[in-house]
Amino acid sequence: MKKIIGKDSENHIRKFFKKNNWHPLEFQIEAWESYLKGESGIIQVPTGYGKTYAALMGPLLKLKELKYSKGINILLVTPLKALSRDLKKSILDAIQFFDPNITVGIRNGDTSNYIKKKQTIKPPNILITTPESLTLLIANKESNKLFRNLFSIIIDEWHELMGCKRGNQCELALSWLRGNNKNIQIWGMSATIGNIEEAASSILGLSFKKPKIIKSNIVKNIEIKSIIPNNIGTFPWSGHLGIKSHKSLLKEIDKDKSTLIFTNTRNQSERWFQCLRYFNPDMEQNIALHHGSLDKEARKYVEEGVKEGSIKWVVCTSSLDLGVDFQPVDQIVQIGSAKNIGRLIQRAGRSAHKPGGISKILFMPTNALELLEISAMRKLINKGITEKINIPELSYDVLLQHLVTLACGPGFDPRIEKERIKNCLSFRNLKDEDWQWCLDFLEYGGRCLKAYPKYKKIEKIYDSINKKDFTYTVRDKTLIRIHKYNIGTITSDKSVIVKYIKGKSLGSLEENFASKLKIGDTFFFAGKMLEFIKIRDMILYVKNSSQKSSMIPAWIGGQMVISDLLSKNIRKEISLTNNLFDYKEFINEELKSLLPILGKQKEISNIPKENQLLTEIYSFNGFKTLFVFPLEGKFVNEGIAFLWALRFVNLNKTTFSITANDFGFSLTSTENYDFSVLNNYLSYFMSIKNLEKDLESAINFSELTKNKFKNIAQISGLINNNNPSKLKTSNQLSISSNLLFEVFNKYENNHLLLKQSYEEVKKQQLEIDRINSSLQRMSKLDLILNKTEYPSPFAFPLLVERLNNTLSNETIEERVNKLIKSYEKY
Amino acid sequence: MKNIKTCPSTNFSWKGTKIELYASQVLFIPLTRELLISDVHIGKAEYFQLNGIPLTNNEDENNINRIYKLINQFKPRKLVILGDLFHSRFSLNKNLIYKVERLFKNFKNKIELIEGNHDKGCKINGISYLKEKKSLNLIFTHEPIKKKDNNKLNICGHYHPKLILKNNQDKLSFKCFAFDSINNNLYLPSFGDLTGGFLCKKHFKKWAIISENNIVEIS
CATH class of the missing domain: 3.40.50.300 (P-loop containing nucleotide triphosphate hydrolases)
Structure with a gap:
């Protein structure tokens, strides 16, 4: 790359710092020098130490020297809308010094249509946006023009994005931008994480050799x-x-x-x-x-x-x-x-x-x-140890969404796009046949099925000169509108806006909660006691209430689970507490306060040492429950729970309800189930032979896959929760994801999206690799099987948690039988 | 523990009129030999395809075949469809029209359609569209009649009733017949394979369709 900026110009940055009475930190200097050399990479610094200026100085200088060219020149992607305003403020401060003619714009879900339109006609030099709004911009027919002169991308707080599908979405968008303009310099910013090299590679693509990694020596x-x-x-x-x-x-x-x-x-x-x-x-x-x-x-x-x-x-x-x-x-x-x-x-x-x-x-x-x-x-x-962030791989739903986005926008040539996508870290293992499946799915609606006469989504447009060349596009305006309304990977239940009857909006609730409200009900939301008046067109009208109510809406959100690293250390910590009773003076406040509880645990059952696996059997009111404490974090515990439940029902037919938390799991049966078979068949329960097969059949019995499929169906555009309000027919398009799941299962069991649901359950939710290693670890432990008269302190939280999952190998008839015997009607 | 026997049908009686409810999602009135089904939603898959969502059309074949089978099984004097035979006028194509017309031709003068909200604009040869139909002390409609008549039972569709059986061990959901004793409405389950459902109100009496040949009263 041609070097345009010399040492002299760099002094400009130093002058800017000096004017503000700041002393550039070492990592900041390293960052802009590296940028000015034409490098790309990632900056890893704790929040609040001037990452923004570290990443921005280089591009700003370049913008000043180059004089502005048409279109967006610098793109700033941030995970949170709330960050945009402050980013803009710091940039405006710098611009005053560098070149006051440089323009800055914000584009996210809160931006008005008027401003958005203005931005497309006359794009700002610097655009601050979110992954979703960036994708929306790409879905614009003019997007090639908009990004023609883009030379720099900065991704803020990448650690927040890379571990979820929003990260996948970002990777794909970046692959397209990189593909169109080989000289773009990309810089990520991240908090301290355990796998910074992978983080760098995920924003720069696999073919990028030697990303620059800048770490600061700031100790916090x-x-x-x-x-x-x-x-x-x-x-x-x-x-x-x-x-x-x-x-x-x-x-x-x-x-x-x-x-x-x-x-x-x-x-x-x-x-x-x-x-x-x-x-x-x-x-x-x-x-x-x-x-x-x-x-x-x-x-x-x-x-x-x-x-x-x-x-x-x-x-x-x-x-x-x-x-x-x-x-x-x-x-x-x-x-x-x-x-x-x-x-x-x-x-x-x-x-x-x-x-x-x-x-x-x-x-x-x-x-x-x-x-x-x-x-x-x-x-x-x-x-000084921190966790790695796992990047979800092969999210076909996000890929399908990305392809439709491109087809809504400038269109795409599958031969070119495939290479770009396979260059993304999270899609490096994309198989040719699966790529073809995705194209077929979008063009014809699926491969194994008869061609649908009326199906349409993306279609080929042949080149007028080179008759063999074509690009895929979406022509139908309604389809484009629906797609744009549903871009994004954050799925949620349909939401309802909460408004005062006089007009001020308070926020939004999930439809599920709203549908349970009766007129006159009071609930607590947005810090206020509110009375429900009516619901019209997805707007819930309320007025202030002086009544008291304990009703508070809940939202379905990402669950937080103990990390691998942490769970390993908690096991150590617990084992350690066995010795605490003798050395009370030497322990920290937390453990000291736990002594009475741990004492109770010891009295009723045991505190497991590192070489022991604790299990407890507790009977109450006709229920019999087995508690197991692998201490592996909720999802892995849940995985082992499913596996064991399956292996138990293989030995003796029954229905279990399964509950898991970070410490352990419980299997509950209404019958007098004999859990002591665990002793005789221990090696069967610990076996990693047939692990994948057993886990798959366990998953088959459960609702887990269906739950995953719900999100996948939304992201891949099978279910459109958000519809343009003008579209009257939207309710004719509603279908439950469960029904889709069953139909696909019935007629196309190679369906890639079904496969993805299985994989997500296995890999991301139950974490099969971790199950494998924890079974191996557990098989070396001594089993303690205690019959307890009272639930132990470890068991108690599992006991009071609500029903989570069911695993059964009984027939529907047998299950209905039991349900009718003791059912609650809904 | 008393076990539930597999039971393909169950009886319901309205002021002397005997009504049979079947696990095959049909209602039969022995006295008049009328067979009732509701909410088939033919063309639902096509409607989705039109909007870029690939759903297979196999279910419609299924739906129509099931209707053939039932007519041959019950040999009714009339088959009354309580509305929403079709999903949308936009998704009706030649192929579907042909299949439905053939069905109506084969059972000439035997099939009657009470027009549902989804049937608007779905004009097909050989079908007589009715607003409602009276028979004995029964009134057949698509949407439930809101004005209550103490002597008459309103048999209707539209609602797609569903129920959930649940205890702290297990949870299952089924399509069902439902009876609202306050308003005298008897709801039929939706017949179509691609149709979803809505949970019934608590005070309804319900009959859950556990499988093709098992219906269970839940009250």
Whole structure:
């Protein structure tokens, strides 16, 4: 590449820093020098140390030197809409110095149609956008023109995207942009993760040799303090909250200090907000709520309030994990285990942004055993170990969506596109036949089926000169509109907008919750007590209510699961606690507070040592339950649960209900099932022979695949939850994913999307590789099989959790029989 | 424990009129030899295909074959379809029209269609479209009649009733017949294979269709 920028110009950057009285950090200098040499790569620095300027200085300088050419020149992709405004502000500051004529625009779900249109006619030099809005831009017929002069892409907070399908979507979009313009320089930014090389390769493509990896030597010290309730007897075992112990929390946090209180779910954040405000009436104006389902104006108000200092405490979810350049806050509270070291570090990082400063985080457990997690986490953090982020592979649903996006936009030549896509890390193992299947699926509706006379989606348009060449496009305007409405990989139930009858919008709820409301019902949402008035056209009208209600909506969201790394260390921690009773002085606060509970565990059953596998059998009210504690994290535990359930029913026919959490799993049967067969057939249960086959048949018996298929059907465009409102026929197009699942199963069992559902259950949900290694680990352990008279402290949380899954090899008739005997009607 | 026997049909009686409910998703009135089905939604797959969603059409063959079989089995005086024989006028093609017309031709004067909301604009030769039909102390309609007549039972479709059986061990869902004793409506399950369903209200009496030859009363 031609070198356009010399040392002289680089001084311009230094001048900019000097003018602001900043001293460029080492990694920042390294980043722009590397950029100016024409390199691409990734910058790994903790949040809050000026990553943005590190990545931006080079491209800005280039833009200034090149003078602006038409179209978008620099693209900034960020995972959260909320980050855009602050990014724009920092860029505007820099532009004032570099060249005030440079234009900056934001384009995301909150951007008005008017602005969007203006942007397409006269694109800004720098565009800040999200993966979804970027994909929407590509689906524009003019997208080739828009990106013609793109020379630089910056991906912010890549660690947030790479582990999910949004990351896949991003990879595919990048592959297209790279393909069109070989000279684009791409830089990613990431927090500290265990596999930064893979992260770099996923944004740059496999063919990119030697991505530059810039790490800073900034060390962040983190201090975790657990809030331990005075009376361990009142310690919440499980269930959502631990709100009971709010007093202990209130004692620890300062009313005058700015505070972020992180919860793991939106439902939890509503509850804690309600609780904190109730017990601090004098702070009513200073406590706020922030989560992803609230109206954007409300969120904006809170963000500004924190900046100005008028709002002191914010109860929030991962919606505030990233960015939103608050001045660093004074206090951070984490309610419930963060389950993942990376996340905890990131949240802790929202306080004390100064290099070398100490980030403090207060941890409020929601069940006793979480204290073990924190104790293990602290040890890992002190050693500086962080998790890897697994990149989901071969997501055909995302691929299908991407291909339709291209076909809606400029069209695509399959020969060219295939190479680009196979160059993506997550699609490197794409087989030719599966690629062909995807094309057939989109063009004809499927291969093994008769041609559908009326089916249409993408179609070939032949080149007028080179008669053999063609591109795939979508012609039908309605299809394009439906597709654009449904771009994205974040699936959710249909949502309903909540509005005051007088007009102000509060946010959105899932339809499922809304459909259960009766007129006059009151519920708590957006921090307010609301009365349900009516529902029209997917808008739920409410008014304020003074009645009290304990009804709080729940949202289906990504589940947080303990990471591999963490679970290994929790096992150690638990084993260790066996010795605690003798050396009480030497242990940390968390473990000390757990002693009464651990003592109870020891009394009723055992505390498993590292070389033991603990199982318990407990009978109650005609139910018989087996508890097993592999301590492998929820999903792996669930996988082993399915496997064992299948192996049990192979020995003795029955129906099990299965529950799993991070510590273990339970199998419950209504009959007097003899679980002691475990002793005699132990090697059968631990066997990794036929693991894949057994797991597959276990999955077959369960609903897991159907649940995965629901998301896949949405992403691949089989089910369109969002329809342009003008489309009157939309309800004629509604079909349940279960029905689709059955139809595909019946007529085309090689269906790639069915295959993907199986693979996702096996690989991503139950993590077959981890099941394999944990069976091998477990087979070396000594089995302890305790019959307990009371549920042990370890077993209790599993016992109170709701029904999760069922595995049965009985006939429908037999099951109906039992159901009728003891059923609840719905 | 009392076991449920496999039972292909069950009886329901309305002020002296005997009505039989079958696991094959049909309702039969022995006195008049009328056979009732509802909500077949022929052409649903095509409608999806038109909108870029590849669903197979095999189910329509199935649906029509099932109707043939039932007519031969029951030898009714009339087959009354309680509406939504078709899914949409946009998805009717020659092939489908041919199959349906042949069905009606083969059983000339035997089949009657009460027009449902989905049937609008689906004009087919040889079919007489009715708004509603009275028979004995029964009224057949597509959508439930809202005005209650104490003496008459309204037999209708439209609703696609479904129920969930569940305890803290297990959960299964089935199509069903449903009786609303407050408004005197008897709902038929949707006949079409590609049709979904909606959960019934609590106070309804229900008959779950467990399999092709097993129907179970749930109350």
